[in-house]
Amino acid sequence: MPHSASTPGRIGPNAILQMLPVLEAEGGKKLTNAMLEAAGIDALPPDTGLIPEAGAAALHQAIRTHLPERAKSIATEAGMRTADYVIAHRIPPLIVWLLPRLPHRIAARLLTNSIQHHAWTFTGSGRFNVISHAPIRLQIADNPVVRGEVADAPLCHWHAAVFTRLYQRLVRADYAAHELECCANHHPACRFEITPTA
Numbered sequence: 001m002p003h004s005a006s007t008p009g010r011i012g013p014n015a016i017l018q019m020l021p022v023l024e025a026e027g028g029k030k031l032t033n034a035m036l037e038a039a040g041i042d043a044l045p046p047d048t049g050l051i052p053e054a055g056a057a058a059l060h061q062a063i064r065t066h067l068p069e070r071a072k073s074i075a076t077e078a079g080m081r082t083a084d085y086v087i088a089h090r091i092p093p094l095i096v097w098l099l100p101r102l103p104h105r106i107a108a109r110l111l112t113n114s115i116q117h118h119a120w121t122f123t124g125s126g127r128f129n130v131i132s133h134a135p136i137r138l139q140i141a142d143n144p145v146v147r148g149e150v151a152d153a154p155l156c157h158w159h160a161a162v163f164t165r166l167y168q169r170l171v172r173a174d175y176a177a178h179e180l181e182c183c184a185n186h187h188p189a190c191r192f193e194i195t196p197t198a
Contacts, residue, residue: 008052009125009144013045015056015158018081019063020044022074026067038062053124053144060145060158072157079161082122086162087169099170107171108194109133115166122162131191137180138163141189146182154182156190167194 023032039058045051064071087096099107112130115138119128124144131137146155154160156179163177177194181187 010050011053011056011124012121013047013051014082014085016045016059017047018078018085019059022077026070026074035059035062038066057144061149064155075157076161079158080165083162083165104172108136111166111170112136136194137191139189139191143183143190146184149184151184154179155184156182160192163192163194172196
């Protein structure tokens with residue numbers, strides 16, 4: 001569901017929901033509730049449909065602000081959980097079975113095309129684009145999850161973990177996503193490269 005300039009961005013609820021068990025493991029309900037309060041989230045979203053991106057972005061940013069030393073590991077774990085949820089509940093079982101059995105370059109191209117087709121579920125009002133297939137390079141321009149933030153290093157650990165887990169489980173176990181450029185580092189887009197590590 002693409003967004004127009006006049007329509008508030010919407011994003012998949014797992015951008016919030018998969019953060020919660022990770023926060024609870026880190027610091028129990030007290031920490032979880034504190035981060036939700038800092039993000040201005042009064043009620044948890046349902047796990048179906050799309051939600052306003054503002055709440056998801058606020059939670060990610062609150063974690064980076066209040067838990068700077070743990071933010072990367074929290075976002076990474078939540079991103080992996082998000083990908084696992086997508087594989088379990090949003091991708092047909094036949095596709096989950098088939099992709100890892102194809103030659104990895106073919107599987108990677110098919111998965112990349114599918115990600116592009118469904119990108120609005122994790123980019124919100126940002127603009128997703130496949131830059132290249134070999135190597136796989138993806139970008140999210142005006143990424144709402146880091147919009148307005150300034151940092152010395154890339155911040156999109158959640159997105160990188162989602163991509164890493166999807167390619168590791170559906171293409172080949174040695175694939176990994178690395179963020180090359182980030183909107184928070186004064187770049188126009190968050191750019192990711194997904195390649196085998198071996």
